[in-house]
Amino acid sequence: MDYFAQQLINGLVLGSIYGLIAIGYTMVYGIVGMINFAHGDIFMIGGFIALISFLVLVSLGLTAVPLILLIVLLVSMAITALYGWTVERIAYRPLRHSFRLAPMLSAIGMSFVLSNYSQVAQGARVKPVPPIITGGYTLLDNEGFVVRLSNVQIVVVITTIVLLAIFTWLVARTRLGRDMRACEQDQTMAALLGVDVDRTISMTFVIGAALAAVAGMMYLLYYGLVDFFMGFVAGIKAFTAAVLGGIGSLPGAMLGGLAIGLIETMWSAYFSVEYKDVAAFSILIVVLIFMPTGLLGRPEVEKV
């Protein structure tokens, strides 16, 4: 039971990270109808930028950890958002009305570009950082087995909740959010009614990339390392999360992320660590076969 409780905590924290990435997938799929294959690598870039800016801030002599974290968060969100914008502008926008395989292949190409770019720019070796947030609380101490909730985990979960609140407000209450929902329903009609479709799509990529940057930073804080190849697997898992939650649905993406995080953690804990990725991918296949609309998705009706 204690073991289970500990795994539950770990799974939820991991799930928050997946959920943040999954939102980027689900938003882009909802509006443009393409799998943004490079999104996992945007997450990786976010992690790298967080790492570098953290390193620079520390060497500049800053010591207040909350201030450092806030600056790192803002810097990595801003720069990674610009990466998202640039990727859309260069690789996807020219192909918006092309045949359906073209944006997908362009996205795969972009994914290679981003991961190899950071390999070339920052080297292939894993970059470790010392634990930035230390300490934690002991929830249960039962005959030597301790269930711990570390401060890092609290920070990850709270940041996720706060960002989700801001993001939900953005989509539900602002002009931009309304434009996004309009574009999701019908781009031509939205354009006729005065919505700047190009700008809205760009903003979708920007927001998705900013959330992925947060996920990248949380990953860095939680695991204490980044490497250039981490975007690929994390990306597929986050996409699995988006599909599991019902692609196009924002609460679904978060729910799917939590589910994937829990499944992966539980699988590692009770079955085998080696096959945890196999478990995640198998779930993707099973969900798509038996529940193509996911947990909270709308059924897709094809009109002829």
Place this chain on the structure above:
Amino acid sequence: MTGERVTAPTLEPASASRGSIAAFIFKKALISALVALVLFSLMIGIRTEAGPTGQLIYWTRFPELAGMVAAVFAGSIAVELLRLWWGPVGTVMVVPPKVQSALALARRAIAPLLLIFTFLVPVIFYQQRYILDLGILVLTYVMLGWGLNVVVGLAGLLDLGYVAFYAVGAYSYALLATNFGLSFWICLPLAGILAALWGVMLGFPVLRLRGDYLAIVTLAFGEIIRLVIINWQSLTGGPNGVSGIPRPTLFGIPLTPADDGLAAKLGIEFSPTHRIVFLFYLILALALLTNWVTIRLRRLPIGRAWEALREDEVACRALGINITTTKLTAFATGAMFGGFAGAFFATRQGFISPESFTFQESALVLAIVVLGGMGSQLGVALAALAMIGGFELFRGLDQYRMLVFGVAMVLLMIWRPRGLIGHRAPTVYLEHSQAISSDLVKEGHG
């Protein structure tokens, strides 16, 4: 290749003065440079590395950063000038009829010439082992491209996990040969059958999926196969791979310097090049077999059904085509050729490990098929030659290779989303071939 020879009306007012154009280009380049500065500021301006004590250290690289930003500035100006020179969007270059007929002749002649040249490669380059090896590599990818072409180009099913079948074929041969001592010629069909079986196993669950979902499931499938190969150490040797895979024999006659070897039997002096030449003709034969089967299948009802499926699944179903068998045969046929290629790969290398079967391989083969124009056999062959040849050119720049590949993939998609020979000619039509509006079919105008 739209066949239309019209120039779209110019969108920009002709009276736009030179000065304002220059200012516009300069402004655009400046914005690009600014964006580049922000993008590269931390990633290139600062280099991090794990120090000797595990502590992370960093140093600055501002000259490189400045160079990159300057390159983006210059590149942006160059792109804008090119655009200006090319004319406004929608301009179609008018090709004179003489050049057109010459091109048509060249197009008809290129396939037989290429085939004859390929047959002569071992004769011409007998002394240059490097070129022979490269030729074998190119032909392997030609074969993989033609195999995947059945799935993607003909049936229109986007498969991102094709490398899984390549891996199944390679491991089938490697394990059967090393554990049971079966010869290459028995294992080759077995590898094909096993791969086809896996193709059907993948095909069954994904019957209901379309487009992007299908792509992501095949990708997941490919990764699952790779992860299982890595982790099932007792069977596959895990990350260490399988080594000591027997070399192929010429119908039982080994190509070795031994007394019963081919050289001794023919009474000629042994040379290791014999085996390379043999492998070259072997993969050429396998590739041509793939091509021949595909061409024949296209003329059979099943091939027609594949093409109908590619154009419109709903219409296909309405016309009474059995979607299940159509999709499964496409997967199985494509997978079988992947399995053959895998068995060949295993026997050529003599050693296989999971590292050879990553997603990048799938993407490379898919890029070859799409670049070749999805469905065009000649296009796939030319694309494989261009891709693998291009890859070889960048061999010296090892870590930049995938970067260049990614950039090339994005640029090619923007420049020619339909591939180099982008034309889906219908194999059958009523009385005369009609252009079909892109609104009517999922694939868009062909």
